Amino acid sequence: MENNSDRSLVLRTKRGELEPYGDLVRRYQGSVFNVCYRMLGNPQDAEDLTQETFIRAHSRLDSFDCDRPFIPWARRIAVNLCLNYINRNQRYVLPLDDEFERSVSNERSPESVTENRERNASLRQEICMLPAHYRAVIELRHFQELSYLEISKALNIPLSDVKSCLFRARKSLAQRLSTDV
Amino acid sequence: MSKDRKYHLDEWSLQEYLDEVFADEDRERLETHLAECDLCVAKVHSLKFLYSEMKRLPDEPLANDLSARVIRSLTLKEDRKPYLQRILAAQLAAAVIMFLAIWPRISLELENRYSLVQLIEPLRKFADLTAQGTLIVSEFLNWIQAQLTATFSMPGIDWPFTGLPLVLVISAMILFWLLGNGLLLRESANGIHQ
Numbered sequence: 221m222e223n224n225s226d227r228s229l230v231l232r233t234k235r236g237e238l239e240p241y242g243d244l245v246r247r248y249q250g251s252v253f254n255v256c257y258r259m260l261g262n263p264q265d266a267e268d269l270t271q272e273t274f275i276r277a278h279s280r281l282d283s284f285d286c287d288r289p290f291i292p293w294a295r296r297i298a299v300n301l302c303l304n305y306i307n308r309n310q311r312y313v314l315p316l317d318d319e320f321e322r323s324v325s326n327e328r329s330p331e332s333v334t335e336n337r338e339r340n341a342s343l344r345q346e347i348c349m350l351p352a353h354y355r356a357v358i359e360l361r362h363f364q365e366l367s368y369l370e371i372s373k374a375l376n377i378p379l380s381d382v383k384s385c386l387f388r389a390r391k392s393l394a395q396r397l398s399t400d401v
Numbered sequence: 402m403s404k405d406r407k408y409h410l411d412e413w414s415l416q417e418y419l420d421e422v423f424a425d426e427d428r429e430r431l432e433t434h435l436a437e438c439d440l441c442v443a444k445v446h447s448l449k450f451l452y453s454e455m456k457r458l459p460d461e462p463l464a465n466d467l468s469a470r471v472i473r474s475l476t477l478k479e480d481r482k483p484y485l486q487r488i489l490a491a492q493l494a495a496a497v498i499m500f501l502a503i504w505p506r507i508s509l510e511l512e513n514r515y516s517l518v519q520l521i522e523p524l525r526k527f528a529d530l531t532a533q534g535t536l537i538v539s540e541f542l543n544w545i546q547a548q549l550t551a552t553f554s555m556p557g558i559d560w561p562f563t564g565l566p567l568v569l570v571i572s573a574m575i576l577f578w579l580l581g582n583g584l585l586l587r588e589s590a591n592g593i594h595q
Contacts, residue, residue: 238472238475238476238479239472241471241472241475242468242469242471242472243468245467245468245471245472246466246468249463249466249467249468250460250462250463251460253461253463253467254460254461257461258458263461263464267463267464267465267467270463270467271467271470271471271474274467274471275471275474275475275478278471278475339454340458340459343454343455343458344458358455361420362452362455362456363455363458368420368422383413383417386416387412387413387416390416390448390451391412393451394447394448394450394451397450397451397454398447398450
């Protein structure tokens, strides 16, 4: 089992093997994809950025401390890549692909499924309507559960900016959700 | 419970309260206020609702396995590494050769305008002046002022007439450099998009 631990896979990748890195990608691609999807709101772009995240992570693997968990590090890279991507492509205030909103289990009643799907779509859409930096702090705070200080380091912005972005993002989201309900 | 209060908690404090970044003392003060103020409690509930909505947002399934694409990109990148190193080495060698090729022209231009003695003269003066102590500082400043006010001109390139060959060599260097960097950038883009 030790052979398949993150640490072991990263160490083998650092030694030049690519196959273990493929295992890491398979293990965590879903998690990284969801970071990108929440940030971008578009599954196709989220897939591309997920791929880019793993390529970027591989190129920076030398600076990665193997004793730390791999996925939080990869997810932070994903957030930064998405942030850059959004800033480069200013079109990123777009509606979500309804077809892709199929997250709810089939065991529930059709009404409940529809209602949940709508709520999820609505929340994702509201997040995607936020400015890029607001999205990033929301992602890091609420979905990756980082502290203010950790967010500040991850995004390389002052702590005061983290607080004000979070404050404004939440205020905006709360207002929009309350009008939706 | 008093419903009508003269002041209310600001939203910033409420958010920090929910983030649990308050000191115990501030937390207690805030909770005391919440115990008496329906309006602030409603604000907290609104924020809590937002937090819980985000918490329950489910992960989306990934439609495609990306591992093969990632590995293919990395393999392509690995394959190109020796090729890139050769380009960089060629760039460096070409730059050195071209610099050596144009150096006679540059040195000629420098020599025409300044002798070596003239070039190191300011340094010599500086060393002399600093050795003489603080009294000399004012002289030194005067000297700098004199140097600054004197007409100063860099060795000129008399293009496009007499310095044309020089311009051509420099242009060729720039072109070669840009082409090399273009290849590097293309490599990076290929690594990203499969």
